[in-house]
Amino acid sequence: MNIETIIESLVALFINRPFIEMLIKVLIFPGLMFPLLFVVFAVWFERKLMAKIHLRIGPLHVGPGPLGGIFQLIADALKLLQKEIIVPYNAHKILYNILPLAMPMISLAAMAFIPVAPFPSVGPVDYLVVFYTPYSILVVLALFAIHPFLVIGVGWASGSKYTTMGALRAAYQLLAYEVPVMLSAACVVMVTGSFDLIKIVESQANIWYILLLPIAFLVFFVSMMAELGRRPFDIPHAEQEIVYGWATEFTGVHYVCVMFAEYVNLCVASCLVTLLFLGGWLGPVLPPAAWFLIKFGIVVVFFLMGRGVYPRLRIDQLLNAGWRILIPLALIQIFIILVLAKFAPWILPVTFLGG
């Protein structure tokens, strides 16, 4: 075996269409690069949006012209990476170091199941999706559901009173939003008859589910906001009450990981709302990926807006809202779907329950 055959076989291994396609999917569009750029842009945009709402100017300096402040996050991250990692005396050393690093990994893993646009591909489906499975919505929601357990673990492992309180609040909050998320996602699954995100989008060709299932959209959006811990529901952080909740003790690289995971979660949640209720990449004239990004951006703005217009709720008020309002609303939506399926099945995209 000479060197030429080795090079040839290496070329054959790497320079081929499936491999390059996979590389693009994993590293660039739905994969790593997209959430990374999203985090940089979302943090900057959030600061600018909040400044506009607050009647301030907002960040101006680190960046060119009207994009002032856009590199601030990168500068901050580089600074934080150089910081000393302080492990509290009472902390569980191993868990304290591992769990925050696991957070962005699990958040990014959810991105692998999100289809973003049709794309002639050599893979199992002709779509831009890293890993295709017919049960993608289940997988994404399951990966989402792991996050609160990491939070509880982190809060306990930090060995501080404020982190413990933050973790307990995260556990309570989990009870409030997890059931409505599942029920409202179930509405979409019932109407489509599939767990596949691609099929869910394709079935919205005639009517988006935001119009067909408005109550489910409302419930899903609100409980996703609670899942992300955005402003009316940022109870586990609650700076004014418990310093920074479960993330109080983190410094340096741990803090970077925790914040990164939060914004990647925002990215995944916005993708989910776009795919489930806003018809994903469907739309006239513009290319599908552009439609996806436009809808995605609008959803992100609404997620970010909560911080400007609402104060924070108390944990008992959130639990009340979750169990007394969101769950009954989701059940009403399911009932409406069943009534429609019985008496007006032509409205629904697929026939089920025996027609």
Added chain:
Amino acid sequence: MSIMRVRWGPQHPVSGQWAFWLDVDGDIVVNMEPDIGYTHRGIEKVAENRTYIQNVPVVERTSVFDAGNIVFGYVQAVEELMGIEIPERAKYIRTIVGEMSRIVSHLYGLCLLAIAVGFETMLMWFINDRELFLDLFEMLTGARITYSFFIPGGVLHDLPQGFYDEAMRRLDYFERRLKDYWKMFFLNRTFITRTRGVGVLKREDAIRLGVVGPNLRASGVEADVRKDEPYAAYDQIDFIIPTEKEGDAYARGGVRFHELEQSVSIIRQALQKIPDGKIRVKVPITPTPPKGEAYSRVETARGEIGYYIISDGSNRPYRVKISAPSFRNLLAMPFLSRNVPMADIPTIYLSLDLIPLDVDR
């Protein structure tokens, strides 16, 4: 059930320069003890070693958020000791500065209430409008926060040229904004949910605990030194004392908000009625009042402040005793913080508008 003892401050984001010991059972606070003294500067002792004029900036440091009204009481006590009557114009200028100081302080207090429930927009908008009056202070006194404008015998400067027009323009703008604020913040459903029924201080408890100022008025007691014992020009000005019945955090915020509207009206009337004349009577640079004692009280933004000054006939006071409003309101804090959720502690604390500077002195 085990009870966890949490130290809430002084390194906590909103605790201010003091600490609370909280006994927490799950998420419920069963007991609370304030731990004060972090900002004790011994102002009362310092005041014994300085002349009466030198003491003006010293007592101002009791609470710089409300610099006008804090000094008001001190200079009135010194004037009472020396037996001097200040000119009418000085009284009106003092009233204007006192009310502007009240507005600035109440805006700050409402900001703190917004912080407590995590309402950033309300915080920023109120802080923004504080600038309107800080600029007026700069125009009138040359300083924005600590202006030491009142001296025994009158005030330092006359109203500058163009002050009337500028002040009226800003008051008009501010009044328009206040209407929006009521709709946007005080009628916000989430804000109401977070503050209604939180930290309810009943009328009899408020009187028993000796609470003063807007906190007392929010519990339904119509007590205000400006009406009860009118000083400066308040007896010639028409205003009402806003009160609320509920005594919760929302009512305390509401009383502050309505006092903003009243203060605007008071400044307008004072600017229109202000007579011509001198702005101060001649007082020596180191006044030496005769032997005796004087007590003076005024209504600051946080409530009634009392100054008790004893003179031994020298050019320094023998004793200056300050009865500060936040210290008196502090007693309500442990009373209200029993068996409430942890999340309501900042709301109770900041709705009482307590500031550690004022408590410790």
